[in-house]
Amino acid sequence: MTNQFDSALDTTEQVQQRYGAQLGFVEERTPFAAETMPDRQVAVEVNDQLMQEVASHILNRAGHVSIIDRHGAGKSHFRDLVYDSLDARREHFRVARIREVESITTRRTYVRVLDELREYDDLEIPTQLPRATDEVRAVVEDVSEQLEALGVACIVQVDQMEDVAGDTHRFEQLLAALQSVADLGDERPVFILFLFGTPAAGERITELRETLSSRMIAEDRQLERFGREHTEELIGRWLSWARGEEYTDGYPIDPFAPATIRALLDRVDDQTPRAVRQMCYHAYRAGAQQYADTETVEITPDTLDTHVTEP
Structure with missing residues (x-):
């Protein structure tokens, strides 16, 4: 008999697989999820x-x-x-x-x-x-x-x-x-x-x-905090890694809408690299849930308001 958490696991896996496929991700690569960097490619050049x-x-x-x-x-x-x-x-x-x-x-x-x-x-x-x-x-x-x-x-x-x-x-x-x-x-x-x-x-x-x-x-x-440019680079690096592509300056941050960057940073009290990465992960997870509900790919400030639980 399938219990409630088994059902949640199955549903989440299906939702993320569909969204990842839509975004062209390599199988089993989830951006922003790893506490330890999976590759130097995702490291933002700062300090x-x-x-x-x-x-x-x-x-x-x-x-x-x-x-x-x-x-x-x-x-x-x-x-x-x-x-x-x-x-x-x-x-x-x-x-x-x-x-x-x-x-x-x-x-x-x-x-x-x-x-x-x-x-x-x-x-x-x-x-x-x-x-x-x-x-x-x-x-x-x-x-x-x-x-x-x-x-x-x-x-x-x-x-x-x-x-x-x-x-x-x-x-x-x-x-x-x-x-x-x-x-x-x-x-x-x-x-x-x-x-x-x-x-x-x-x-x-x-x-x-x-x-x-x-x-x-x-x-x-002390080390630098992340602003808009750092956050955009962070997103681009993780997305390129998730697609198995080489990161280059100006790598597109789709599905993140430009306005979403400020909304992300506004939700982080102290904009450390870890806190910003974690918020990007919540935003990606919200995007996957939004795609499952409405087939909408783009992650906007409204996506955060609807699908991200306040810390």
Whole structure:
């Protein structure tokens, strides 16, 4: 016996298949639905000015950088763009990525940096690390000298610092380790900190470790919010991906009517990339339901008013 949700699944699948076929989508490709980008093609080109600033600081080893912004602002995408570029320039840079910080200690921070650097064949790092924190730091100092001799800088990237910011003891240990490695280098930093978190993390860094905060050459940088042009590019990129086509500038945003862009943005309180993408998904879903009801393809402000539930 088919239950109510089974019926909803069947109906939704049929509605979306019909609408997707009408729009020329590749089978099983639903635009805007994925939280993680299914392809680089759907990434909107934004934050050019900040990208230039960060590139300058890293190339010149001018100091440390923190990107502090709310969830959904595009920190992960920005970070990955920088990481991919640095990884391709191994003759000048090394990258040590610390992705999880919830159970971090000062010693574990040192160990994670060293573990990340093991993949580089031109660095000598002991297989077994000492148990004492000070002795592990001595190994980091030795690696710092090796990097300096090679003329190479190591970017220490720390993600989601807010995950531990509320635990004062843990956060102080993390910050102590970061400040310690940030101080290494004779004339300029060997380790450049590249920190990511929400405002809660940024405030705690200043509160608990003002010395580290003062050494940031670019502190609490925020990412751009999406306006009309960004939203149109986002829609074009996702639609081209859904059709299996290459994205080019000015890719048509049909079935979205031009007036719908402003209506979408008006429904989003803080126009972060995630929030805008999610609203575009709701608009597409509304378009599919409208097509099932009336055979109307175009997504207009009226489509949103009729078929999108207010958050």
